[in-house]
Amino acid sequence: MSRPLNDQPLQKKLKFKFNAQSYALIIALILIVLIFGILTGGEFLSSRNLSNLFAQMTVIAVLAIGMTLVIVAGHIDLSVGSLAGLTGGIAAILQVWFGWGTIWVVLAAVAAGALLGLWQGWWVAYRAVPAFIVTLGGMLIFRGILIGISQGQTVAPLNDGFKAIANSHMPYSIGYILAIAGAGLLFFSAWRNQHKRQQLGLVTDNPVKIYGKLLVYSLLILLLTYMLNRYNGIPVPLLIVIFSGGLFIFISNKTSFGRYIYAIGGNEEAAALSGINIKRHTLSVFVLMGALAGVAGVILTSRLNAASVSAGEMYELDAIAACVIGGTSLMGGRGNVVGAIIGALIMASIDNGMSMMNIETFWQSIVKGLILIVAVWIDISSKKQSSAA
Structure with missing residues (x-):
């Protein structure tokens, strides 16, 4: 069979497109850093501010790592902010009220997150309730449980060992x-x-x-x-993000589980016909997301040295935005952990830079909302171009 004449140009076109998508995020991040660096007289690029910036982005980055797999699988999780608040609250209550040691409360928080993720995954995978509804209900339930078990109080202070997790x-x-x-x-x-x-x-x-x-x-x-x-x-929290990111990069790229998740999100019917256990893998994704929410809750509580009933509010939207900005498609089947981490860093940089410039808080929400809309528009446009080609 003769080789198509246009094969080589097509390869170059695909390669150029891949490179453009790979480097667009890095270029955007560099531009943001340069702009804020100039507007703040170089203070944005100071060692102290960079350290604070990376410490600030860790909670959203950890949530975005897990959210990437959830969205790639074709689902969504609106409960991660409330779940992070609840698991952080559980850790604080066990330590402050019951005297548990740091290692045990961390394990309890992660285990609680995984169990609640298992509960949500069961509804999605085995009872066919849409993830949007299940996790929306979970967002309300987890916030209510946190208010109930904490009796509406701020639980503090924590042991030095626990505070060191996010502040050392x-x-x-x-x-x-x-x-x-x-x-x-x-x-x-x-x-x-x-x-x-x-x-x-x-x-x-x-x-x-x-x-x-x-x-x-x-x-x-x-x-x-x-x-x-x-x-x-x-900062130690940055190492937690790097370790979590590296682990989930390995899972998504080097294991059959990761390949199956991409296959499920890309075409669930074809994945089922290929013999992939859709229900079991969907359940596993929500368990992993719950465990990472537990990790995020520990970092958040440690950083604040307290657990409050408002902890983690709206974090789910920031995590989703970080994934989308990082190139994860809301239609499933496409996304990567590195992009989600860079997306979280972009979101944190915008918050940090605008705060340093004393810009009102409502402008931060407006800018992040516009960036999210543009990111989704770019994703949809690229899919249309791919289908047209």
Whole structure:
């Protein structure tokens, strides 16, 4: 069979489109940083502010990591803010009122989040109730439970060990060791991927391009580590985000479970005909989301050194917005964890920068809402172009 004449131009077109989508977020983030850096006289780029910025974005980033898989699977979770507030409240109550140790209350919060995620997933997967309705009900239920068990009180203060989860920093030397190890891991992963492709007889990319790009990433990692070390070091919550992100990147890209989730979101009927257990995988996605909500609740409560009945309000919308800004399609089947984390960083940067400029709070909501609408419009437009091609 003869090869189509237009095959090569099509490959170049797809490659260009992929590169444009890959780098659009990074370019947008750089522009936001530069604009706020100029408008704040460089204060936005100070080591202290960067440290605070990364600490602020961690809760939304953790929620966005789990939300990515939920949306990729073709669902939505409107309860994550209330669930984070409830699990954080459970942790605070167990420690302040009952004297539990830090490790046990953290485990209890994550387990409670996973169990409540299991409950919601059961309704969605095995009782065919739309996720929108189940999680909307869960948002109200979890907020009500939090008010009930806390008796409407702010539960505080927490032990020093618990406060350290979100308010401590890594020693400078360990920060540099972790940065170098992370850069080395990037190069090893790229080399291993290229080696596997060679063994399978597949086409490999230009080594200069691959390792040159990784060299730039590594330099950025070291520069960021240097900037953070100029203040107090790398915030521990940032390491939690990096670990959670790395784990879920591995799950989504390197496991059959991750591939099945993308298949379910892309075409559920075809996935079922392929033998994928739709119900079990849908249930698992909500369990993972619940566990991450528990992690987010612990970080939030630790950072505030208190649990209140309003903790986590509207966080679900910020998490969804971070995913959409990061390229996750609300129609399912497409999205990635890295994009969601960058989306959370963009959202936090907008809040942080506008606050430093003393811009009224309502403008922050307006700007984030407009960005969300534009992000969804771009997603829909790109899908239309893909179908037309």
